Every structure is written in C-alpha cells, then in structure tokens.
Amino acid sequence: MDAQLKKGFLELVVLAALKHEDSYGYKIIQDVSSVMELSESTLYPILKRLLEQGYADVYTTEYLSRLRKYYRITNRGQQKLKEAQIDFEEIKSIYEFILK
Amino acid sequence: MTKYEFLHKLNLELLKNKCPDPKEVLSYYEEIIADAIDSGANEETFIHELGSVEKICRYIQKDDSFVEKVKAKEPIKLQTVFSTSVRIIGYLIFLWFVVIMGSVGVSLLASGFSLFGFAFFRLIQSAYDLNAIFLFVGLLLMGSGIVLLGITLFRWLIKESRPKLEQLLEMIQQWIRKGE
Numbered sequence: 001m002d003a004q005l006k007k008g009f010l011e012l013v014v015l016a017a018l019k020h021e022d023s024y025g026y027k028i029i030q031d032v033s034s035v036m037e038l039s040e041s042t043l044y045p046i047l048k049r050l051l052e053q054g055y056a057d058v059y060t061t062e063y064l065s066r067l068r069k070y071y072r073i074t075n076r077g078q079q080k081l082k083e084a085q086i087d088f089e090e091i092k093s094i095y096e097f098i099l100k
Numbered sequence: 101m102t103k104y105e106f107l108h109k110l111n112l113e114l115l116k117n118k119c120p121d122p123k124e125v126l127s128y129y130e131e132i133i134a135d136a137i138d139s140g141a142n143e144e145t146f147i148h149e150l151g152s153v154e155k156i157c158r159y160i161q162k163d164d165s166f167v168e169k170v171k172a173k174e175p176i177k178l179q180t181v182f183s184t185s186v187r188i189i190g191y192l193i194f195l196w197f198v199v200i201m202g203s204v205g206v207s208l209l210a211s212g213f214s215l216f217g218f219a220f221f222r223l224i225q226s227a228y229d230l231n232a233i234f235l236f237v238g239l240l241l242m243g244s245g246i247v248l249l250g251i252t253l254f255r256w257l258i259k260e261s262r263p264k265l266e267q268l269l270e271m272i273q274q275w276i277r278k279g280e
Contacts, residue, residue: 022211023130024135025128025132025135026131026135026136026139027135031133039161040129040132040150041150041151041156041159042157042159044125044128045159045160045163047128048124051188064138066131066134067131067133068131069127069128069131071111082221
C-alpha cells in the first residue's frame with residue numbers, strides 16, 4: 001500500500017482497535033498486525049497524536065507488579081470513527097470509478 | 101542487547117538529539133518490551149527487531165516536526181523540494197568522503213602490516229646485530245602504530261557513517277516504495 005495512504009489509515013486503525021475494549025501498546029500492535037503492518041516506533045507517535053487530539057485518553061493500571069498504560073477511545077474518537085465510515089463510502093465510490 | 105542496555109542507549113540518544121518527551125518515550129518502550137517478554141517473546145530478539153536507537157529517535161523527530169508543520173500550516177512544498185536537493189548533494193559528498201577515508205584506512209592497514217611483517221622477519225634474521233635489532237624493532241613499532249591508526253580510522257568511520265548510511269537506505273527505500 002502507498003505510504004501516504006497507509007499513514008492516513010493508521011490513526012483510524014489504531015482507534016478502531018480501541019473501539020470495543022481499552023487496550024495497551026503491545027496488544028494494539030498484535031491486534032492491528034492482522035490487517036496492517038504496524039511497528040512499535042510507528043505506534044508511539046500515533047498514540048501521542050490521538051491523545052493530543054482528544055480522540056483517546058490514557059490511564060495507568062498495575063499489572064504483574066508494574067504499571068501498564070491503557071488507552072481508551074473517547075466520545076470524540078467514536079465520532080471520528082463514524083465520520084470515517086462516511087468517508088469510506090466516498091473513497092469506495094472513488095475506487096470503484098478508478099477500477100471501472 | 102538486554103532491556104536495560106537498550107533503554108540506556110535510547111535515553112542517551114534521545115537526550116543527545118533533544119527529542120521531545122524522552123521520559124515518555126522510555127516508559128513506552130519499557131512497557132512494550134515488558135509486555136513482549138511476558139507474552140513469551142525472546143528479550144534479545146525482540147529488542148533487535150525494534151531497530152537501532154538512532155532510527156527510533158529519528159522517527160520521533162520526523163513525526164514531531166511533521167505535526168508541528170501541519171499545526172503551523174507552513175507552505176512547505178518549495179522548502180521540501182529545496183531540502184531534498186540539498187540532501188542529495190549532501191549524501192553524495194558524504195559518500196565521496198566515506199570512500200576517500202575508507203581508502204586511506206585500507207592503505208594505512210596494508211602499509212602497517214607490510215612494515216610490521218618486513219621488520220619482524222628481518223629482526224629474526226639479524227638476531228646478533230645490535231644496530232639491526234634497534235632498526236627493525238623501531239620499524240616493528242612503526243608498523244604497529246600505522247596498523248592501529250588504520251583500525252582507529254575504520255572504527256571512527258563506521259561509528260560516524262552508520263546512522264547516515266541508515267538514513268540514506270531509508271530514503272532510498274521510500275523512493276522505491278513511491279515508485280511501486
């Protein structure tokens with residue numbers, strides 16, 4: 001996939017990984033890897049951006065005597081996913097036009 | 101490399117390059133590594149797969165400057181074109197420099213070893229001639245010195261050029277991907 005196109009999708013894919021349950025860095029990578037290649041160094045800036053833009057928030061929980069950061073999708077993030085769904089329909093029709 | 105060695109190296113790299121939020125970056129990688137190990141991954145293999153600390157740091161810096169530019173909505177098109185040409189010229193000069201320094205290093209090693217070998221064998225042959233012994237011991241030391249100089253030059257060259265060569269390879273990979 002084109003790098004720029006992939007970059008555009010990555011934020012949404014990470015956000016979608018948080019849609020059903022809160023998750024942590026390593027698990028997000030594992031979940032997303034079935035649909036898209038995502039490295040640890042790529043995930044860090046994406047999470048940072050999602051937090052800064054208010055699409056996700058973070059909390060810390062103790063796990064096996066250490067602290068683990070969990071990321072949670074916010075209402076704004078849910079809204080962003082809904083908007084993406086509308087965008088997807090548009091993208092789909094563009095692709096259908098290109099491939100016609 | 102162990103987790104602590106990796107985190108120590110990453111910390112030094114982040115501080116050296118003034119990367120934003122170094123503590124946050126370290127805590128992120130510490131957690132990722134701990135989770136990978138808890139999930140059964142091999143510590144050294146996983147850390148190896150994370151890539152070099154230089155690459156991680158560059159990635160963070162690149163993303164940060166991209167976000168800053170988008171936030172400021174800078175007209176970056178012309179600037180990008182300009183910086184690409186400057187980068188290409190820079191890399192060509194750098195490659196030329198590496199080749200020259202590498203040749204100097206090879207010459208030093210070759211001449212050092214030759215001098216050392218020559219002095220060593222002549223020293224064995226003239227075991228009873230005091231003047232010759234002084235002369236060839238001197239040449240032996242000189243040969244060792246030149247070899248050491250060559251090794252030092254190579255080590256310095258590898259240390260200095262590795263991050264730049266990685267950057268260059270990354271850039272070429274990006275071009276190839278764009279071309280596909």
